[in-house]
Amino acid sequence: MPKIVDLSVAIEEELKDPLPFSIRYETHEEGAEFGAKLVGVTPEDFPERKGLAGEFLTITSHAGTHVDAPWHYWPTSEGKPSRTVDELPLEWFFNDGVVLDFSDKPAGYAITVGDLQEKLQEIDYHLKPFDIVMIRCDADKKRYELNYSEVHAGVSAEATLWLIEQGIKVMGTDGWGWDTPLSIQANDYKQNPRSGVLWAAHFVGKEKEYCQIEKLANLKQLPNFGFKVSVFPVKIKGGSAGWTRAVAIID
Structure with a gap:
């Protein structure tokens, strides 16, 4: 198997980059709220009231690698x-x-x-x-x-x-x-x-x-x-x- 080396930095708010960007993390509970509105059910219809996690990024294409x-x-x-x-x-x-x-x-x-x-x-x-x-x-x-x-x-x-x-x-x-x-x-x-x-x-x-x-x-x-x-x-x-x-x- 070939060796694969990661050459990238993560897109993360801790990176001290003067180019502004932000990440809002959507929890599983918030995912249930969103999913319920999307398909016309209630958050309680999802297992343990948990939906799919996600992220919302405000970012320039020049952030990160x-x-x-x-x-x-x-x-x-x-x-x-x-x-x-x-x-x-x-x-x-x-x-x-x-x-x-x-x-x-x-x-x-x-x-x-x-x-x-x-x-x-x-x-x-x-x-x-x-x-x-x-x-x-x-x-x-x-x-x-x-x-x-x-x-x-x-x-x-x-x-x-x-x-x-x-x-x-x-x-x-x-x-x-x-x-x-x-x-x-x-x-x-x-x-x-x-x-x-x-x-x-x-x-x-x-x-x-x-x-x-x-x-x-x-x-x-x-x-x-x-x-x-x-x-x-x-x-x-x-x-x-x-x-x-x-x-x-x-x-």
Whole structure:
């Protein structure tokens, strides 16, 4: 049997994510009330007055572990209307995985093309088209801390473009976001206002079509390569992203 490693964080209110979301848990007793109204019986008609439990979520598609679609970055990509998450080829989301370990880099560090090339040489791996490349910075270990969105190393726009040029369509991080933390981008911009600072890596999607996975977890449990990754996004019509139960399959 293959070993399956969960690469996802849970959608939970305890996650210190600045993106607002909430979960209301419906009890079995409440389920009986709802079911009774739905089918025209009374709550007492259910065993021990218990119906079916459920949850009601108020949530963004960018909460928890999710795949960003090209539409998230810009209305157009490569001169054509950007594709939404429901329009992307499923073949992109089940492929060989590659983990590049940058857990030694400080929060806010911008990973360069040279960093990627050096790390690939170190692990003796040559990227091939449609590999799913995942950046490990161990930010998932701090997901219950108030500064969770600020503790990851990010990927520069140049490095993002370089990955796309190697044929990579899906790339991911265990950080809150793919770029460097937003506060660092903002401080840089305020000190020297100029283009190419805010969401620079995301905006690469204007020129080249790609997807990124944010808020991965447990990359430490994986080898550098030699495994499959499944990151199929939930099919949200017209969506800029879709949640994914990301898993690695080690045969």
